[in-house]
Amino acid sequence: MNSDEIKTRLTKVFRDIFDTPALELRDDMTADDIEDWDSLTHVDLIVEVEKEFKIKLSTGEVRKMKNVGDFITLIGSKVS
Amino acid sequence: MNPNKTINLDYRRLVRISKGLDVSSHPQQIRIALLSDAATQQFVPVLKALLHENGIGASFYEGPFDAIELETINPASGLYQFKPDFVILLNATQALRSRYYSHGLEAEFERIPRTWNAIQSSSLCRVIQCNFPLPYERPFGQFDLKLQNSFYTAVQSLNSHLATLVKDQGNVLLCDLESVASDLGRRNWFDDRLWDMCKTFCALDHLPAAAQAMVDLVLASLGRVVKCVILDLDNTLWGGVVGDLGYAGVEIAAHGDGEAFYRFQQFLLSLKNRGILLAVCSKNDLSNAVAVFESNPNMVLKRADITVFMANWENKADNIRQIRDTLQIGFDSMVFLDDNPFERNLVRNFLPDVIVPELPEDPADYISAISSLNLFEVTAFSREDVARSALYKEEADRREAQNSFTDINEFLKSLEMRAAIARFQEEEITRIEQLFLRSNQFNLTTHRYSAAECRALMNNKQGCIPLQISLQDRFGAHGLISIVVAWPQADTLFISDWLMSCRVLGRGVEQYVMNHVFATARELGLKTVSGDYLPTAKNAMVKDFWQRFGFEHAGGTSWRRPVAAYQDIPVHITELAPELAAH
Numbered sequence: 001m002n003s004d005e006i007k008t009r010l011t012k013v014f015r016d017i018f019d020t021p022a023l024e025l026r027d028d029m030t031a032d033d034i035e036d037w038d039s040l041t042h043v044d045l046i047v048e049v050e051k052e053f054k055i056k057l058s059t060g061e062v063r064k065m066k067n068v069g070d071f072i073t074l075i076g077s078k079v080s
Numbered sequence: 081m082n083p084n085k086t087i088n089l090d091y092r093r094l095v096r097i098s099k100g101l102d103v104s105s106h107p108q109q110i111r112i113a114l115l116s117d118a119a120t121q122q123f124v125p126v127l128k129a130l131l132h133e134n135g136i137g138a139s140f141y142e143g144p145f146d147a148i149e150l151e152t153i154n155p156a157s158g159l160y161q162f163k164p165d166f167v168i169l170l171n172a173t174q175a176l177r178s179r180y181y182s183h184g185l186e187a188e189f190e191r192i193p194r195t196w197n198a199i200q201s202s203s204l205c206r207v208i209q210c211n212f213p214l215p216y217e218r219p220f221g222q223f224d225l226k227l228q229n230s231f232y233t234a235v236q237s238l239n240s241h242l243a244t245l246v247k248d249q250g251n252v253l254l255c256d257l258e259s260v261a262s263d264l265g266r267r268n269w270f271d272d273r274l275w276d277m278c279k280t281f282c283a284l285d286h287l288p289a290a291a292q293a294m295v296d297l298v299l300a301s302l303g304r305v306v307k308c309v310i311l312d313l314d315n316t317l318w319g320g321v322v323g324d325l326g327y328a329g330v331e332i333a334a335h336g337d338g339e340a341f342y343r344f345q346q347f348l349l350s351l352k353n354r355g356i357l358l359a360v361c362s363k364n365d366l367s368n369a370v371a372v373f374e375s376n377p378n379m380v381l382k383r384a385d386i387t388v389f390m391a392n393w394e395n396k397a398d399n400i401r402q403i404r405d406t407l408q409i410g411f412d413s414m415v416f417l418d419d420n421p422f423e424r425n426l427v428r429n430f431l432p433d434v435i436v437p438e439l440p441e442d443p444a445d446y447i448s449a450i451s452s453l454n455l456f457e458v459t460a461f462s463r464e465d466v467a468r469s470a471l472y473k474e475e476a477d478r479r480e481a482q483n484s485f486t487d488i489n490e491f492l493k494s495l496e497m498r499a500a501i502a503r504f505q506e507e508e509i510t511r512i513e514q515l516f517l518r519s520n521q522f523n524l525t526t527h528r529y530s531a532a533e534c535r536a537l538m539n540n541k542q543g544c545i546p547l548q549i550s551l552q553d554r555f556g557a558h559g560l561i562s563i564v565v566a567w568p569q570a571d572t573l574f575i576s577d578w579l580m581s582c583r584v585l586g587r588g589v590e591q592y593v594m595n596h597v598f599a600t601a602r603e604l605g606l607k608t609v610s611g612d613y614l615p616t617a618k619n620a621m622v623k624d625f626w627q628r629f630g631f632e633h634a635g636g637t638s639w640r641r642p643v644a645a646y647q648d649i650p651v652h653i654t655e656l657a658p659e660l661a662a663h
Contacts, residue, residue, distance in 0.1 A: 016092070019099055039278045040121050047274075047284045048092070059273045 001079050006053075006072050013048045017041060027069030053079055087133075087453075089288035091126065098125035103137030110136060110298070113164035113205075115143040115151055117175035118281035127291040134299060145279070146175070149191070152198040160202050166301070167199055168208045168255070168294060172281040173215055174272070176238075177231060185234040193245050196252050204533045207252040208297055211239045213261030213269055213282075250510060250531030253297050253459055260293050261286075263452075293454075300457040303517035303528055306435065307409045309351060310400060312418035313362035313369055313391070317341060317348075317381070319443070323364060327371035332378045340443040345380035347447045351456060352385050355465025357407060357472060359388040361399045361416070366391040387472045396423050397430035407472065408582035410520060410618060415455055419443070459517070460531070462510040464559050474556045475583055481555075489652070495553040497587060498656035501596050504538035504546040511560045512548060515579065520618040523579040524611065524625060543568045545600065549593055551584055552656065558584055564593055566600065572640070573601040575611035578625075588651035594629055598646045610640040 007025060015023045018036050031037040037045075046062055049055075049071075055078040065071050103109075112127070114120050124140050131138045141162035143151045148169060151159040159167070169192075176188065196207050212235050218224040224232050239258055246252045261269040264286055274280040282290060299305075314321045318341045319331025331338035332345070352358050358381070362369055369391035373383040383389075388406050390399040396418075404411060411433035418424050419439055428436045440449045464471070478495070485491035504512055513531045520526070529537070537546040549562035562580040566573050575597065580590060601609050611626060614637055626639035634640040 016096075019096075040119070040280075043274055043278050043280060044095070044122070044284065046277075059276050062273075062277065 001076070003072050003076055006075050006079070009052055010049065010068075010072060010075065013045065013052050017045050017048060025068050027067065027072070029068040030066065049075065055079060087130075087292065089292060091284050091288055094126045094129040094288055094291075095122075097132070098129040101128065101132060103128065103132050106132070106135055106137035108136050108302070110138050110165045110302070111141070111163060112138050112298075113141040113143065113159050113162055113167045114170060115148045115159065115167065116170035116172070116281075117146040117148060118170060118172040118275075119145060119279040120170065122280060122284065123170075123287050123291065126287050127294065130288065130291050130295045131298065134295060134304075136298070136302070148195055149198075152195045152202075155202045159199075164203065164205045166206050166208055166298060167203070168210070169195060170210045170281070171212065172275075172279075173212045173235065173270075174275045174279075174281065176212060176235065177215060180231050180234060184229065185238060188238055189241055192242065193249075196249060200251060200532060204251075204530060204536060206301055206530050206532075207249075208255050208294060209242065209246070209252055210255045210257045210294075211242055213258045213266065214239075216266050216270065250460065250513065253301070255293050255297055257290055257293065260289050264289060296454050296457040297459070300459045301517070301528075301530070303520070305413060305458055305518070306356060306415050306455050307413040307518070308357040308359055308387075308403070308407060308415070309348065310359045310361045310403060310414055310416045310434075311348070312420065312423065313360060313364060313372070315419045315443070316417060316439075317345060318372065318379075322368050322372055327368070327375050330372060330376065332372075332376060334378065338378065340446070342378065342380060344443060344446045347450075349380055349385065352381075352469055353466070354456075354458075354461065355468045356456065357387045357469060358385055359403045359407075360386050360390060361396050361403065361418075362391045363393055363396075364391040384473070385469065387469055395426065397427055400427060400431055400434060408521065408585070417446075417450070460510045460514055462514055464511055464514070467559070471556075471558065471583065478553075478555055492588060492652040495555070495587070495652070497551060497553045497653040499549060499551045499589065499592055499653045500656040501547055501549050501593065504534060504548055506535075506538070508548055508560055509534050509538070512563060515560065515563055515581065516577075519579040519581065520616070521582055521621045522585070523616075523619050524575075524622055525577050525614045526579075526616050526619060527577055537565060545573075547593075547596075549580075549589065550656075551587070551589060551653075562589060562593060564597065566597060568604055568606060571607040572610045573597065573604065573606045573608070575609065578611065582621075588649075588653055590625075591649040592651045592653045595648045595651070598643055598648075601643045606643060608640050608642050609646075610634065610638060612637045613639065 011023065011025050014025060015021055018034055018041065046057055050057060053075055055075065061074055065074060114124060120142050124142060128138055128140065141158060141164060143159060151157045179185065192209065196209065199207055214235055215231055218230065218232050220227060220230060224230045227233055242254060246254045269282050269286055271283040274283065311317055319338055320329065322330050332341050333339060334342050348358060370383060370389065373379055373381065388403045390403060400416065411431050415435045415437065416427050417439060424436050427434055435455065437450060437453055439446060482491050485494065509531055512534045513529065516527065516529045537544055545566040547564045548560050550560045551558040561584050563577060564575060565577040566575050597609055613623060613626060615623060629641065631639035631641040
């Protein structure tokens with residue numbers, strides 16, 4: 001799966017979780033850029049991503065993620 | 081209760097529903113306070129959405145994280161300012177774990193009931209205490225069970241300790257999260273990563289199951305309980321068609337071909353023994369159908385276990401309407417079980433309030449399918465529950481006797497009725513609470529008092545007169561069948577509550593009680609008796625109640641009648657000393 005494909009599917013998850021159908025993801029996006037992105041929706045996000053990509057993320061991996069770009073890289077390393 | 085009991089417990093779906101959800105239009109509004117040593121921000125929207133789907137608008141108070149004791153001990157806390165109807169105490173196994181490893185669990189055995197007592201000394205709300213899903217770690221393997229104080233066995237004993245304690249706490253309900261977790265599987269239930277990241281007490285996917293367990297308790301507390309299970313016969317209660325096979329030929333046996341049906345009947349019998357009425361609704365010739373109950377020795381259910389028996393060729397919706405008329409209970413308190421999808425859909429279509437669960441193809445799966453819906457939640461269990469089927473049977477005998485009289489007065493006289501009116505008594509509190517919860521039709525104000533509130537009325541020192549009325553006749557004892565709560569206020573005796581079981585309609589009980597009410601007002605030197613009628617979807621039966629007793633409309637919902645002009649209404653009921661009121 002290439003990173004564009006991952007981004008498309010990740011966008012779908014983000015739009016659902018944050019309830020914003022027009023949301024467009026950028027690699028440098030962080031929790032500061034999305035209003036409802038707090039520690040709790042973060043967990044919702046992780047769990048949905050795990051389901052969408054059929055992967056499992058560890059607590060450490062989740063902690064290390066700083067922005068959407070890190071998220072895409074991490075997913076890429078798990079699905080390949 | 082939600083009649084579409086095939087509940088969809090999808091976490092994301094419920095979160096989406098609750099976003100921006102306005103529940104203020106539901107006629108039934110409740111206030112729930114949630115205190116927890118876990119994070120509850122994800123849980124509350126789920127709870128709110130599930131209650132909404134059951135027609136209940138809930139507003140929430142979420143206590144500060146891990147402040148259960150502080151909130152409950154301080155009478156000025158946010159908890160009490162919120163004035164909750166329910167307090168949910170959600171203690172997480174994960175939080176318990178860290179306390180266990182630092183100083184053991186002994187303190188918990190005292191601490192948890194202490195919070196109940198603290199709440200009850202400041203509020204009359206109901207307390208819902210969650211028990212603890214058992215942890216998966218067992219340092220000694222299976223040998224753990226031989227140890228008194230491994231974490232696993234300590235949680236086990238804490239759970240059974242809580243279960244023992246709540247037996248004497250009518251106002252505390254135990255939410256069996258351990259059973260929910262073990263049903264789903266402990267390994268799926270816990271997600272330790274979520275606990276580490278944000279103190280979520282179980283996997284997100286299972287938050288709805290936890291919430292549903294609490295919703296079931298809330299619904300039962302609000303009086304939404306199943307009172308009757310209506311059963312099809314062929315291929316539901318036994319295998320095969322009795323019209324073809326005869327009473328001896330149908331499949332029903334303790335072993336072999338009919339075992340699934342045998343087991344199902346045992347399950348139904350346990351429901352009947354706990355106070356749920358069983359009725360039959362079957363397309364059959366009556367004599368063929370009855371013959372199986374009377375003559376097939378393998379039947380677990382006997383004819384006497386069935387309160388209403390409808391076997392004919394009319395459509396099932398009409399038959400269920402008749403069952404309702406006979407039993408005088410609402411459609412929404414009935415469950416209809418039928419193996420035939422056509423009949424299920426027909427009943428769903430014509431009687432949308434009746435609860436019609438899907439039944440699996442294989443009768444071996446009936447019990448597990450029905451149990452998974454948790455249809456039979458209840459908050460108390462009283463003598464009347466055990467005797468309920470018998471009470472309805474006596475009622476049928478009375479009706480038969482009635483048919484032999486042409487004059488209703490002669491009939492009433494022949495019943496030799498005796499009634500006892502007394503203040504609320506401690507040993508009847510369970511039944512009193514239940515009557516407040518279960519009475520919908522003959523109920524003038526439909527206040528749903530908890531056991532604690534009933535007890536508060538009983539102990540009220542401000543002049544409150546809380547009356548319980550029991551009745552018996554020559555066919556047997558009806559038990560406690562009516563409640564009236566009266567308050568002397570200035571120059572009037574104000575009736576805040578008047579309700580009666582529909583089983584004793586048309587006997588003159590309300591007339592007998594009204595005579596008593598006016599006598600009381602007169603003794604107290606009060607000038608009038610007054611009361612309210614608060615209409616609900618179900619209590620139209622008493623909309624003319626005050627008028628029929630000569631009360632004048634006094635504006636709004638209230639009615640009033642002077643004491644001076646009142647003359648006792650003749651009745652065929654004599655006084656029974658309260659201590660002789662049969663139990």
